[in-house]
Amino acid sequence: MSIRRFARRVLCTLAACIALGATSAGAEPLRICADPDNLPFSKSEGPEKGLYVELARLVSQKLGESPEFVWWLTYNQRKALRNTILQDGCDAYFALPANADYRVRGLLKTKPFLDVSYAIVAPSVLPVSGLADLRGKRIGVLHGSPPHILLAAQQGYATSSFRANDEALAALERGEVEVAILWGPNAGYENARRHGGRWQVTPVTGEGLGGQVAVGVRRGQDELAARIDKALAELQPQIEELARKYGFPRGKPMPLVARRVAPDARSANLSAGLTVHSSMVARTNAPAASAPAEGVIPGRTLFNNVCSHCHGTDGASPVSERDLRKLQRRYKDNWKDTALTTIKNGRQDAGMPSWKATYSDAQIEEVIGFLTTLQK
Ligand code: HEC
Structure with a gap:
């Protein structure tokens, strides 16, 4: 931190920043972290900078x-x-x-400034006012995403899963799926920029389907957080304008309410109602590897350190839904995919945390390799 910046922060706390913001206009840098390649949110190069970058500039100006x-x-x-x-x-x-x-340890967050959520992407002629309207339609989803998990747990919904938004939108264009449920900001942006705005993109609400975003600052920077909060509050009309500019779905979100289902019903649907798109990795019906007679099984240490307090040592929980020795019996050939999706995304409603931010794909694969040795 520069001496000037430090002096100003001290003065600001003492004198509530009177006039200091004005006298130092343009002089101090506000260092902003953003992703260089994450449109519609941020982009380091090219004509479009993204909502976060444009907003960060407006916030800096205010500060x-x-x-x-x-x-x-x-x-x-x-x-x-x-x-x-x-x-x-x-x-x-x-x-x-x-x-x-x-x-995040060591980090403070400002007040939320924008709603983001999944959205239903549908032809304008197809009225969609709730989950029931999607019944019997072929629905494109991202593999393992919360809408995928939600629909797989319901009777009467047929999903096709894709790896990426643009694949799902291309399938929608070719008529291979009738609607898609995708991450709203990206779907809205791609609809506006690449598909001539031909679809209606309706935001949805529901557990795990959306939330809000905020700016992060380091712990101890309360004064900076408060100034950013004030700027964000004053910038609400500009934020709305930017959201429209980048095609974010606006308007009243539609509730996608799911009935809670028993794990058995969920698993039945996972294998029955789910079509796997051709671009997905082919499923192999490889027989479960047998456990090495002795020595270190990769993934076991992580499992017994991190997962065992809910799932039991070596997955042998007395609670049936938590007993990870029954995965293969429960989900048949799909068990590895189901386990992978569950470990990565969690099942927030059931108390299973999401681990994808904590462990690499390779670590999760190792844990699944270990789970393979447990199946009976
Ligand atoms: C805080 C407790 C908790 C921790 C820690 C936890 N889990 Fe879970 N996990 C659960 C619960 C509860 C369920 C059951 C969810 C349900 O019934 O839908 C579950 C479900 C699962 C399932 C799916 C089981 C099935 O039959 O559908 C897998 C696989 C799994 N957990 C793996 C892991 C792994 C691997 C870790 C460690 C990285 C872990 N869990 C850590 C609570 C936990």
Whole structure:
């Protein structure tokens, strides 16, 4: 932190920043962390900068500081945070999930400034006012996404799963699916920029289907957080304008309410109602590998350190839904995919946390390799 910045922060706390913001306009940099390749949110190059970047500039202006961008890819958001803002590599991180259960040690969050959620993408001629209207339609979803899990748990919904938004939208264009439920900001943006805005994109609400975002600052930077909060509140009309500019679905969100179902019904549907799109990896019916007679089984240590307090040592929980020795019996040939999806995304409603931000794909594969040795 520069002496000037430090002096100003001290003065600001003492004198509530009177006039200081104005006198130092343009002089101080506000270092902003953002993803260099994450349109419609942020982009370091090209004509379109994304909502976060444009908003960060407006916020800096309000704060009387000049924006200075620090780019870092956010495939793994926690790692990005560790490598940037948590090491004082920037002052403000655009942006983070605002929900209280997304906690990062050493970080504060501002008040939420934008709603983001999944959205139903449908031809304008198809009226969709609730989940029931999707019954009997072929629905495109991202593999393992919350809408995929939600629909797989319901009777009467036929899903096709895809790896990426653009694959799902291409299938919608070819008529291979009749509607799609995709992450709203991306679907809305692609609809506006690449598909001539031909679809209606309706935001949805429901558990795990949406939330809000906030700006992250380092712990102890309460004064900066308060100033950003004030700026964001004043910028609400501009935020709305930016959301429209980038095609984010606006309007009243439609509730996608799911009935809670017993794990057995869920598993039955997972294997029955689910069509796997051809672009998915072919499923192999490989027989379960037998456990090595002795020595270290990769994944076992992680499992017994992290997962065993809910699932029992070596997965042998007395509670049937938590007994991970029954996965193969329960889900037949689909068990590995079901386990992978569950470990990555969790089942928030049932008390199973999501682990994809904590462990790499390779680590999760190792745990599944270990689970393979347990199946009976
Ligand atoms: C805080 C408790 C908790 C922890 C920690 C936890 N789980 Fe779970 N897990 C659950 C619960 C509860 C369920 C049952 C969800 C349901 O019934 O739908 C579950 C379900 C699962 C399932 C699916 C079981 C099935 O038959 O559908 C797998 C696989 C799984 N957990 C793996 C793991 C792994 C691997 C870890 C460690 C990285 C882990 N869990 C950590 C609570 C936990």
